[in-house]
Amino acid sequence: MTQIKLIASDLDHTLLTEAGTLPPHFYDEIRALHNQGIHFVAASGRAIYTLKPMFEPVKDCMSLVGENGAVVIRNGKIVYSQFLPKADYVRLIQHTRTLGLGVPLLCALDASYIDEQYAQYADNLRHFITELRVVPDITQLDVDVPKYTVYYPNGGLTDVYERDYVQPLGDQFHVTVGGSEFLDIMHRVVNKGHALSELGGLLDVTPDEMITFGDNLNDIEMLKLAGHSYIMQAATKAIEPYATARIGSNGEYAVAEKIQSVLDQHGVLV
Structure with missing residues (x-):
């Protein structure tokens, strides 16, 4: 059995619909994770200034990984960054x-x-x-x-x-x-996996206690890092070797559905 303590999801073509919207009631799901001691992370290639407004209502319950892992925000502050000279x-x-x-x-x-x-x-x-x-x-x-x-x-x-x-x-x-x-x-050291590893160190969360979701090449490192990793129905075939399983589509809210199943089990995966 594994007690999950962190769930990280890519956004575009993974958590978000093709219209760029979050699944219905997803803020409630993030709050429910927080109440169970599970930290949610939005891990995207998007810029931090794009992510902040999207998750403003639940900013105290989660962290943001932006620019493919170059910047990590927790409690409104940068806790890790790596810039290009x-x-x-x-x-x-x-x-x-x-x-x-x-x-x-x-x-x-x-x-x-x-x-x-x-x-x-x-x-x-x-x-x-x-x-x-x-x-x-x-x-x-x-x-x-x-x-x-x-x-x-x-x-x-x-x-x-x-x-x-x-x-x-x-x-x-x-x-x-x-x-x-x-x-x-x-x-060269920047990727979503490295960013999650840094965040995990701050939160005292090991890779085995993480779940990640992705769909493309920029998700490989975080899929490899986590003990449990899921890729989308339409994910590129090249990332299949790094996934625990392939799930449904973003249009079917497959990530939110999987997270709900984790909540139903109180974060315990058998």
Whole structure:
């Protein structure tokens, strides 16, 4: 038997519906977990400033892992962070510009930034990024940057991911895919699994006492970390080896359903 003490879920295509909404009554579920001594964690590639409003009503009952693990928030404070030095993010921007594919997106703590030459993509990006700013040249910014992203508005990311980024940069940075249109690059030690390990240390929770949910490559490390890990019905096949089981779809609220089953068992998994 295992007493679960922490449950972490990816958001897009996992916990959230395709419309980007939480399952019905999910705040109540987070409060119920808290009352049973189980800590809920929203673990996303999204920015912290996007996550905070989404979970404001239950902020005292949970933690946030943003930017694929570069920033961890607990009780409204940053308890772990890992930023890209300016020299690194300028180099990455220039690499993307040289390739001539994708839109460079600088993801800072307060907002995300694109060059004004890509302003035509701003409206679409704001569906994912609540604080998007258009500036003359993002290489001139001097800000705290947890993550650098390349946006592929016309798709095709999977065709160039390995060739253009993993092979030339993978030994220096953590390169991952946050969805069909977004390639994410962080400090080489950054991933959701490492962030959860750091948080677990603060909360006195071991990996065996964790449950994680995910659907894509940027979830691999946290799926590997947890003693119990679940992937979505539509999850990419590449992450299957790291999952305990495959569950239903986000449209069917499969994560919320699984969490309710944990609540029904008072956090005890046999």
